[in-house]
Amino acid sequence: MKLVVVSAGLSVPSSTRLLADRLAAATGRHTDVEIQVVELRDLAVEIAHNYVTGFLGPELSAAAQAVKSADGLIVVTPVFSASYSGLFKSFFDVLTVLDKDAIAGTPVLIAATGGTARHSLVLEHAMRPLFAYLRAVVVPTAVYAASEDWGADGLDERVERGAAELAGLMRPAPVPDEGLIEELIPFEQQLAALRPQ
Template sequence: MKLVVVSAGLSVPSSTRLLGDRLAAATVRRAGADADVEVDVEVVELRDLAVEIAHNFTNGFPGRELAAAIDAVTSADGLIVVTPVFSASYSGLFKSFFDVMSGGDKDVLAGKPVLIAATGGSGRHSLVLEHALRPLFAYLRAVVVPTGVYAASEDWGAEGLAERVERAAGELAGLMVGLATGPRGSGAGAGAVTGAGGRFEVIPFAQQLAALRP
C-alpha cells in the first residue's frame, strides 16, 4: 500500500515535516502490527513545488515535478496532510496545491482516507483543524479520520502529542486496510468479515476503531 505525506513546511528543518514523519511512521507501524500490511511512504514537500504551483495558475499546465506530486497524491491509498498555521488558517501554499490538483474537480480525492494535521507556535490555533482543514477535505469528498493532530511548540516531547499521533495513525491505518480489502481489493468490503456459510458479517466502524486504539 502507498501512503503519501503532503508537508507545507517552509523551513529546514521543519516542525511540520517532523510531525508528518511521526504520523507516517506510526501509521506504517500500526498497519503492520494490526493487519500485517506493508506500507510504502512518499513525502511531497510543497516548498520545492512553489514556483511550479505559481506557474500552473498562470499557464494552466503543471510542471514535471508538480505533475508527479499530483499523481502521487491522487494514486495514494492514504494521505497525511500537514500545514503550518498562517493567519489562523492553513498556509497559502498548502491551499494553492490542492486548488491546482483539484482543478475544479471536487471528486479528485473522493473516498480517499486523509489524516489532517497542523503545527503552530501556540495552542490557541488548534481549532484550525476543525474550521479550516476538515471542511476543505470534506469538500473534496475525502474520508477524514476522526482524530486530527495539532502540535504547538510546547507539545513536542509531551505525552499528549504522542497519544494523539498513535490514535490518529491507528484510525488512518484502519481505513486504508479496510478500503484496500473492500470493493477495490478482495471484494469483502470495508468492515466485513466472512462468517458461517460464506456470508459477510458487518462490523460497526466505531468497533473497528476501538480495536485499533492502544
C-alpha cells in the same frame, strides 16, 4: 498500500515535516505501507506557474499523480493567520482543477503545527471542511502540535490514535468466506415455515 504525506512546511528543518514524519511512521506501525513524501516547498514555483499559465511542471504533475493514486493521505500544514498556509491551499486547488474527484473517498489524516495551542482549532474550522468539500474521508482524530507540545505528554498518544484510525480506513475490507454465507431465503418462505400446518 501507498501512503502519501503532503507537508507544507517552509523551513529546513521544519516542525511541520517532523510531525508529518511521526504520523507516517506511526501509520506504518499499524499497517504495511509504502510512504512517499510530497514537500510543497519544493513545488512552490511550479504551483505559481500553474496559476498563471495553466500548465503543470513535471514535479508538480508527479506530485499530483502521487496524491491521486494514494490509498491514504497525511496532510500537514503550518498555521498562518489562523488557517492553513496559502501554499497548502494552492496545491489542493491545482489538484482539484485537474480532477475534482482526485481524492474523493481517500482516507485522510489532517494535522497542523503552530506556535501556540490557541491555533489548534484550525483543524476543525479550516482543514476538516476543506477535505470534506473534496469528499475525502477524514479520520476522527486530527493532530495539532504547538511549540510546547514537542516532548510533552499527549502528542505521542494523539499521533498513535490518528495513525491507527488512518491505517484502519486504508485496510481493504475482509472478503467473507463463501462457506460462511448462508443462502438467502425470501421472507415469505421464512414466514410460511413458521405457520402451523
